[in-house]
Amino acid sequence: xxxxxxIWWMIKKDLLVLWRHKPRLFSIILFPILMIALFGYGMGGxxxxxxxxxxxxxxxxVTDATLNAVKGMSLYNVQDIISDPQRGREMVxxxxxxxxxxxxxxxxxxxxxxxxxxxxxxxSSDQMATQMLVPATQALFSEISSQIGMKKLEAxxxxxTTPSSSIQVQSQGVQPSSSLSSINFQNIMNSINxxxxxxxxxxxxxxxxxxxxxxxTVMMGAMMSMGESxxxxxxxxxxxxxxxxxxSVSTVVAGKIISRLVIQTTTAMILLGSxxxxxxxxxxxxxxxxxxxxxxxxxxxxxxGIMVSARVGTQEDYVQMVMPFSMPMMFISGVFYPLETMPWxxxxxxxxxxxxxxxxxxRGVMLKGASIGDIWIDIAVLLGFxxxxxxxxxxxxxxxx
Numbered sequence: 065x066x067x068x069x070x071i072w073w074m075i076k077k078d079l080l081v082l083w084r085h086k087p088r089l090f091s092i093i094l095f096p097i098l099m100i101a102l103f104g105y106g107m108g109g110x111x112x113x114x115x116x117x118x119x120x121x122x123x124x125x126v127t128d129a130t131l132n133a134v135k136g137m138s139l140y141n142v143q144d145i146i147s148d149p150q151r152g153r154e155m156v157x158x159x160x161x162x163x164x165x166x167x168x169x170x171x172x173x174x175x176x177x178x179x180x181x182x183x184x185x186x187x188s189s190d191q192m193a194t195q196m197l198v199p200a201t202q203a204l205f206s207e208i209s210s211q212i213g214m215k216k217l218e219a220x221x222x223x224x225t226t227p228s229s230s231i232q233v234q235s236q237g238v239q240p241s242s243s244l245s246s247i248n249f250q251n252i253m254n255s256i257n258x259x260x261x262x263x264x265x266x267x268x269x270x271x272x273x274x275x276x277x278x279x280x281t282v283m284m285g286a287m288m289s290m291g292e293s294x295x296x297x298x299x300x301x302x303x304x305x306x307x308x309x310x311x312s313v314s315t316v317v318a319g320k321i322i323s324r325l326v327i328q329t330t331t332a333m334i335l336l337g338s339x340x341x342x343x344x345x346x347x348x349x350x351x352x353x354x355x356x357x358x359x360x361x362x363x364x365x366x367x368x369g370i371m372v373s374a375r376v377g378t379q380e381d382y383v384q385m386v387m388p389f390s391m392p393m394m395f396i397s398g399v400f401y402p403l404e405t406m407p408w409x410x411x412x413x414x415x416x417x418x419x420x421x422x423x424x425x426x427r428g429v430m431l432k433g434a435s436i437g438d439i440w441i442d443i444a445v446l447l448g449f450x451x452x453x454x455x456x457x458x459x460x461x462x463x464x465x
Contacts, residue, residue: 111139111192111193111196111401111402111404112138112139112141112404113138113139113140113141113404113408114139114140114141114162114163114193114196114197114402114404115141115143115160115161115162116134116140116141116142116143116161116162116163116164116165116197117142117143117144117145117146117152117155117156117160117161117163117164117165118131118134118142118144118145118146118164118165118167119145119146119147119148119149119151119152119164119165119166119167120145120146120147120167120171121147121149121166121167121168121169121171122167122169122170122171122172123172124171124172125172126171126172126212127167127171127172129208129211130167130171130208131145133204133208134165134204137200137204139196139197139200143155143160143161149164149166149183152164152165152166152185153185153263156185156186156187156263157187157263157432158438159187159424159428161187162186162187162190162193162194162197163184163185163186163187163197163201164184164185165182165183165184165201166182166183166184166185167182168180168181168182168183179255179256179257180212180255180256180257181256181257181259182205182256182257182258182259183259183261184197184198184201184258184259184260184261185261185263186198186260186261186262186263187263187264188262188263188264188265188266188267189263189264189267189272189427189431189432190272190402191267191268191269191271191272192269192272192401192402193402193404194262194267198260201258202258202260205256205258206256206258208256209255209256210255212255212256264348264431264432267431270339270343270345271345271346271430271431272427272431273399273400274339274343274345274430275423275426275427275429275430275431276397276398276399276400276423276426276427277335277339277399278332278335278336278339278358278426279358279361279399279419279422279423279426280394280399280419280423281331281332281335282328282329282331282332282358282361282362282365282422283361283365283390283393283418283419283422284390285327285328285331285362286324286328286362286365286366286368286369287365287368287369287372287386287390288369288383288386288390289324289327289328289369290320290324290366290368290369290370290372290373290382317370317457317458320366320370321363321366321367321370324362324366324369325359325362325363325366328362328365328366329355329358329359329362332358332361332362333355333358336354336358345430347429347430348429348430348431348432348433349428349429349430349432349433349434349435350429350435353429353435353436354426354429354430357422357425357426357429357443360443360446360447360450361422361426361446363450364418364422364446364449364450364453365418367449367450367452367453367454367457368389368418368449368453369386370453370454370457370458371453371454371456371457371460372385372386372457373457374456374457374458374460375460393417393418393419393420394419396410396411396413396414396417396420397414397417397419397420397422397423398414398420398423398424399419399423403420418445418446418449421441421442421445421446421449422442422446424439424442425439425442425443425446428442
């Protein structure tokens with residue numbers, strides 16, 4: 065009986081310790097809910113609301129019907145309807161939209177049997193979105209092509225002097241004397257010639273994945289290593305002994321920053337080299353810019369680690385506080401699949417996560433060949449997060465915990 069009481073006492077003690085550590089308790093409750101929600105919506109969701117632009121170069125009922133058909137599909141989120149084809153392509157290249165659908169100037173002309181060329185420019189750096197957009201758009205215009213073909217036949221038949229007899233003669237294999245005798249019915253039914261231009265060429269999933277995996281690896285390594293480096297040393301009493309010497313907080317923090325930065329950048333370089341050797345990954349942009357981005361990403365998340373570890377007393381507390389931030393960021397920041405698979409609320413949350421901008425910058429350089437001028441917004445946001453994290457970490461750093 066006494067042993068049973070001791071076991072119960074141990075359970076009660078652990079529960080009381082957990083209750084007193086509110087961040088740890090909050091993390092234990094919230095983290096499983098977040099993970100199952102994010103995993104379910106991300107991996108089990110459908111890609112919808114992909115931003116596209118439509119370029120129309122004529123007006124009329126066929127154009128209006130096409131626009132309504134595109135707008136009626138949940139796959140598309142029509143950002144704008146413009147008339148300049150070059151502007152449509154530039155919107156894809158700048159990342160404003162995932163695709164530009166170009167309707168030709170003769171789209172309304174039903175008096176010709178020639179096929180109309182509908183061109184789609186696709187941001188092929190987003191491999192998963194491209195896989196959804198291309199077949200769905202092709203199927204849509206195939207259906208529209210059949211409808212246009214039927215309208216052409218009706219128009220041509222109405223121009224014939226004896227349309228009913230001509231069609232009957234045609235079906236019997238006799239060449240009629242009317243104008244329908246020279247018609248290629250196959251060309252009429254195939255009224256739209258669908259063309260896909262993948263701006264960044266054919267991209268494999270591994271090409272889409274590697275830039276984000278690099279950013280994610282740096283993030284996880286930087287954040288977790290800071291737990292051992294600061295919270296762990298504080299728990300073991302090493303920081304207390306260090307502060308007994310004439311050493312300032314800024315010196316300790318600077319030393320931790322530089323050491324973690326060197327380690328995480330080296331890890332990222334090894335991962336990048338392995339991807340190039342094993343999977344033949346190519347970097348379309350500057351290798352130097354890629355390395356500088358990795359350093360900036362590592363610096364940003366080292367700052368996050370310092371901010372969190374500034375006030376915690378144990379490494380376990382640090383891990384429990386970091387996990388609800390780090391793991392969800394992997395799902396909502398577009399590492400494994402596009403943001404469009406997530407509910408709209410998670411898409412909005414993604415834009416306050418530093419990893420979203422890190423992924424966008426890395427993919428911009430590695431897949432699109434972007435320069436600093438193309439990704440300056442991502443760089444500016446990452447620098448802003450870095451300054452915020454370090455400012456909060458250094459000012460809130462408690463050397464006495």
